[in-house]
Amino acid sequence: MLGFAQIFASRLVKAAVILIAIVVMNFFLVHAAPGDPAMVMAGEAGAADEKFVAQLREQFGLDRPILEQLGTYVGKVVQGDLGFSYRQQRPVWDILAERLPATLVLTLTAFLLALALGVALGTLAAVTVGTWADSAITVVALLAYATPIYWIGLMLSLLFSIQLGWLPAFGYETVGAGYTGLAHVADVGKHLILPVITLALFYMASYARLTRASMLEVRGLDFIKTAKAKGLSQGRIVTRHVLRNAILPVITVAGIQAGQLVGGSILIETVFAWPGIGRLAFEAVLQRDYQVLLGIFLVTSIMVILFNILTDILYGLVDPRIQVSQ
Amino acid sequence: MTRRLSGIPASFRRSFNGGFTRGFHRAAAAGLLAAVLAVPGTAALVAAPAMAQETPVRGGVLNSIVQPEPPTLMLGLNQQGPTQTVAGKIYQGLLTYDQKLNPMPSLAESWTVSPDGLTYTFKLFQNVKWHDGKPFTAKDVVFSTSKFLMEVHPRARAVFSRCESITAVDDYTVEFKLKEAFPAFIQAFEVSSAPMVPAHLYEGTEFRANPANATPIGTGPFKLKEWVKGSYIQLVRNEDYYKKDLPYLDGITFRVIPDAASRSLALESGQVQQTQYSDLEPFEVPRMKALPNLTMTTAGYEFVAPLSWLEINHRVKPLDDKRFRKAIAYAIDRKFIRDKIWFGLGRVPTGPVNSVVKFYDPKVTTYEPDLAKAKALLDEMGLKPDGKGVRATVKIMPMPYGETWTRLGEYLKQSLSKVGIAVVLESTDAAGWNQRVANWDYEITTNFVYQYGDPALGVARTYISSNIRKGVMFSNTMGYSNPKVDELFAKASQENDPAKRQEQYSEVQRILADELPVVWLLEMEFPTFLDKRVKNANKTAIGVNETYEDVWLAK
Numbered sequence: 104m105l106g107f108a109q110i111f112a113s114r115l116v117k118a119a120v121i122l123i124a125i126v127v128m129n130f131f132l133v134h135a136a137p138g139d140p141a142m143v144m145a146g147e148a149g150a151a152d153e154k155f156v157a158q159l160r161e162q163f164g165l166d167r168p169i170l171e172q173l174g175t176y177v178g179k180v181v182q183g184d185l186g187f188s189y190r191q192q193r194p195v196w197d198i199l200a201e202r203l204p205a206t207l208v209l210t211l212t213a214f215l216l217a218l219a220l221g222v223a224l225g226t227l228a229a230v231t232v233g234t235w236a237d238s239a240i241t242v243v244a245l246l247a248y249a250t251p252i253y254w255i256g257l258m259l260s261l262l263f264s265i266q267l268g269w270l271p272a273f274g275y276e277t278v279g280a281g282y283t284g285l286a287h288v289a290d291v292g293k294h295l296i297l298p299v300i301t302l303a304l305f306y307m308a309s310y311a312r313l314t315r316a317s318m319l320e321v322r323g324l325d326f327i328k329t330a331k332a333k334g335l336s337q338g339r340i341v342t343r344h345v346l347r348n349a350i351l352p353v354i355t356v357a358g359i360q361a362g363q364l365v366g367g368s369i370l371i372e373t374v375f376a377w378p379g380i381g382r383l384a385f386e387a388v389l390q391r392d393y394q395v396l397l398g399i400f401l402v403t404s405i406m407v408i409l410f411n412i413l414t415d416i417l418y419g420l421v422d423p424r425i426q427v428s429q
Numbered sequence: 430m431t432r433r434l435s436g437i438p439a440s441f442r443r444s445f446n447g448g449f450t451r452g453f454h455r456a457a458a459a460g461l462l463a464a465v466l467a468v469p470g471t472a473a474l475v476a477a478p479a480m481a482q483e484t485p486v487r488g489g490v491l492n493s494i495v496q497p498e499p500p501t502l503m504l505g506l507n508q509q510g511p512t513q514t515v516a517g518k519i520y521q522g523l524l525t526y527d528q529k530l531n532p533m534p535s536l537a538e539s540w541t542v543s544p545d546g547l548t549y550t551f552k553l554f555q556n557v558k559w560h561d562g563k564p565f566t567a568k569d570v571v572f573s574t575s576k577f578l579m580e581v582h583p584r585a586r587a588v589f590s591r592c593e594s595i596t597a598v599d600d601y602t603v604e605f606k607l608k609e610a611f612p613a614f615i616q617a618f619e620v621s622s623a624p625m626v627p628a629h630l631y632e633g634t635e636f637r638a639n640p641a642n643a644t645p646i647g648t649g650p651f652k653l654k655e656w657v658k659g660s661y662i663q664l665v666r667n668e669d670y671y672k673k674d675l676p677y678l679d680g681i682t683f684r685v686i687p688d689a690a691s692r693s694l695a696l697e698s699g700q701v702q703q704t705q706y707s708d709l710e711p712f713e714v715p716r717m718k719a720l721p722n723l724t725m726t727t728a729g730y731e732f733v734a735p736l737s738w739l740e741i742n743h744r745v746k747p748l749d750d751k752r753f754r755k756a757i758a759y760a761i762d763r764k765f766i767r768d769k770i771w772f773g774l775g776r777v778p779t780g781p782v783n784s785v786v787k788f789y790d791p792k793v794t795t796y797e798p799d800l801a802k803a804k805a806l807l808d809e810m811g812l813k814p815d816g817k818g819v820r821a822t823v824k825i826m827p828m829p830y831g832e833t834w835t836r837l838g839e840y841l842k843q844s845l846s847k848v849g850i851a852v853v854l855e856s857t858d859a860a861g862w863n864q865r866v867a868n869w870d871y872e873i874t875t876n877f878v879y880q881y882g883d884p885a886l887g888v889a890r891t892y893i894s895s896n897i898r899k900g901v902m903f904s905n906t907m908g909y910s911n912p913k914v915d916e917l918f919a920k921a922s923q924e925n926d927p928a929k930r931q932e933q934y935s936e937v938q939r940i941l942a943d944e945l946p947v948v949w950l951l952e953m954e955f956p957t958f959l960d961k962r963v964k965n966a967n968k969t970a971i972g973v974n975e976t977y978e979d980v981w982l983a984k
Contacts (some may be wrong), residue, residue: 139861142902144500146863147509148583151902155583162637190500191658192642201658257690265698272694278492278661278682376686378659386497386687391860 111412118408121237122401126180129172129400133393139165140189140391163189176394186394195398198273203365205275206379208295209372210364213302218357220303221310222350229318230341240311248308256301256325263297270296273376298375302368306316306360309354317349350421358414362407364401433865452832483964489982491963492702494692495662495683502653502662503622503642506574506581510706513621517974519560522620522645523551523570526970528731530787530882532615533969535976536565536625536648546610547926553601557671559627560646565596570627572628574605583638588886610923612930614886619732619971622881635887650676650978660685670978673951679980689832693717702960702982705973711772711833714956722961727774727954730971734783734887735955737877739841739948743908745872747821752806754945758796759803760848761841767951770836774956778949780942782888785952786880788921788934793942803848820849824872826865829858834875837950867902877953878903884934887921892946893918909946922931
């Protein structure tokens with residue numbers, strides 16, 4: 104285990120270099136898009152003159168040479184300052200922090216639900232391969248995977264909010280209700296059900312299909328025959344031998360998706376008016392709110408890198424034959 | 430004024446507009462006297478007893494939609510459409526306008542205009558307080574119009590820069606002296622055109638960076654209670670409102686709902702009781718209209734009076750030839766556009782002035798669909814069809830403001846191909862579109878512009894040659910230039926005699942309808958949906974942007 108800390112540290116150093124590269128690339132990428140925030144705001148105001156646009160550009164620092172802007176930005180990022188939103192006139196950190204809880208409660212819940220259900224259903228399908236249960240799971244997974252999620256979202260909200268009236272159709276909490284403590288949790292929970300189910304369905308489908316395929320492959324290998332020959336129980340073979348060997352591809356995919364959790368889900372957040380980071384990012388693109396966009400890119404990049412490292416470590420724990428190496 | 434940006438599957442929103450006038454004029458206008466005497470007003474907002482049989486009840490919260498979410502509610506700094514709808518309840522202007530665009534009192538109780546049209550005197554209501562308790566006086570009016578708006582508000586800057594002086598005669602009287610007569614001046618005091626801002630919070634500060642921008646302090650009947658970004662804006666009753674017992678409502682909540690389909694569901698399920706502007710896609714309107722608990726009206730948009738058109742870059746051949754522009758006009762069916770793309774919302778325009786705006790004149794050349802005429806014009810220009818039947822190829826960049834504009838682009842492509850004009854559709858997003866149009870980097874695009882109740886405020890700006898200014902949106906981006914048109918607009922803007930003014934505007938409308946600098950497509954109408962329990966809403970030319978001081982909810 105001595106090498107472990109060393110390896111971890113060297114991965115972090117590499118990650119830092121990658122991050123700086125990402126920041127610089129993103130900076131040029133967002134500035135390459137036509138138009139700038141001053142132009143967008145002039146268009147929205149429906150009225151503009153030279154002075155209006157010039158004032159905004161000056162206020163936003165857009166009148167400075169692009170390399171100077173980059174220097175200022177990188178300088179701030181290194182000190183942990185993500186800058187200031189042109190549009191909202193607030194620090195980017197504050198804006199992100201405000202959206203982060205709503206994003207995480209949605210994506211994390213959906214992610215965990217999808218992972219648990221997906222692996223369970225995939226296992227069940229693999230164990231009962233060829234029977235009606237397998238076919239049913241496969242069909243459901245295929246449908247959930249292939250249907251556009253915003254459509255599923257709209258249909259669910261049509262059924263459960265409009266027709267049945269059981270659940271709120273959109274939003275994060277009841278406006279003006281002033282709930283605190285448990286009542287607040289229950290309120291948010293009620294609003295959370297439809298978006299979580301919609302988002303989880305999609306991921307669940309991919310985990311279920313992956314688990315099933317991978318388990319069927321492992322099941323045919325020699326060591327499983329050996330295990331059967333030893334007289335081990337079916338349950339023990341499935342969990343200890345098949346699943347543990349079949350789970351690696353699921354971990355790989357889950358690791359990638361976990362890295363994107365803080366990015367939120369633009370479609371779900373839009374359909375359910377959920378105040379998350381996905382929508383914030385989308386709006387920032389349209390409004391050319393460069394600093395907000397760069398801030399979101401940076402935070403998601405950090406998460407992706409972190410989860411990649413975590414995934415690598417997890418591999419080693421699940422399958423000790425895999426060594427984390429330089 | 431605003432363009433609302435949008436979202437994904439089929440969303441986008443609201444309009445924007447445009448406004449302002451830029452320095453045109455000069456041209457000695459025979460200074461006719463003709464005094465416009467304004468009516469001291471009491472009338473208006475207070476529920477007309479003849480109509481309202483029911484007695485207003487106090488209480489209740491109105492839920493509506495705000496989309497897209499505004500960057501700030503400080504109306505002086507931002508006049509995006511959604512900002513106006515929300516901030517119109519917090520801030521007030523000196524005047525508001527009835528649906529015929531006649532001025533009505535808001536913060537000004539009465540006003541007079543001198544016979545030479547050079548001096549405008551406003552008497553203010555005396556017991557008005559800012560939301561922080563400080564009194565509202567003439568000092569605030571002078572600060573707002575001569576300092577604050579002059580610095581940050583392009584439309585107000587164009588109007589108030591015409592003033593020789595703006596002075597507080599006493600605490601409740603303000604006098605505007607103009608350098609030259611400008612009869613459209615009286616149309617410039619609506620809440621988004623000239624919102625009153627508190628001098629005691631802004632005087633001597635850097636306006637855009639003032640921390641008070643986050644907590645708007647106005648004089649209106651509602652105050653900002655809470656704004657949860659991305660979710661909702663909650664307004665509550667101003668208990669100290671200067672009109673006794675008003676407002677009726679306890680509060681108004683605006684919800685941020687980015688998806689157009691979800692907005693329809695919100696209205697249908699009763700979670701919101703009001704939608705406005707482009708909250709709903711036009712194709713949803715017929716279905717919503719049929720719902721028994723809702724009423725729909727297109728009134729209340731007279732002040733903005735949007736006119737949409739095919740904006741044509743005159744710097745590109747053959748678009749500089751009026752015969753080509755006329756061929757385009759004959760090749761398209763504007764009734765079809767109104768009925769099938771806008772689902773019946775709007776009116777077919779005749780010329781550059783929206784028919785609800787003052788000095789509109791229908792007696793101009795009009796263009797009924799006629800493919801033969803279109804082809805004849807193209808033949809006359811020497812544009813003969815090639816082997817594939819193509820006479821010319823043009824690029825059309827539809828406005829990126831939602832599904833409907835995209836459909837319009839597809840329709841244009843199809844109809845122009847029938848007369849041998851091949852169309853390449855270009856796509857872009859809002860930022861790219863603004864950038865390209867402002868910098869003349871387009872061939873044809875669709876656009877719509879607000880008219881602000883008077884040709885001098887909202888029409889002249891896109892046709893006069895002094896307003897050909899690269900990099901500026903809502904200017905004469907086509908590059909159209911006709912000295913006669915310049916002269917007529919300049920004269921009319923200073924003409925005190927309404928009859929003469931009408932003559933000048935009629936003539937300019939006839940010239941423009943013949944030269945067709947743009948091809949007018951639609952006098953746009955926006956649907957306002959109201960739950961039938963909502964009473965007294967939508968009575969003025971600014972409809973949903975009104976203060977809502979006397980709006981009430983039936984139980």
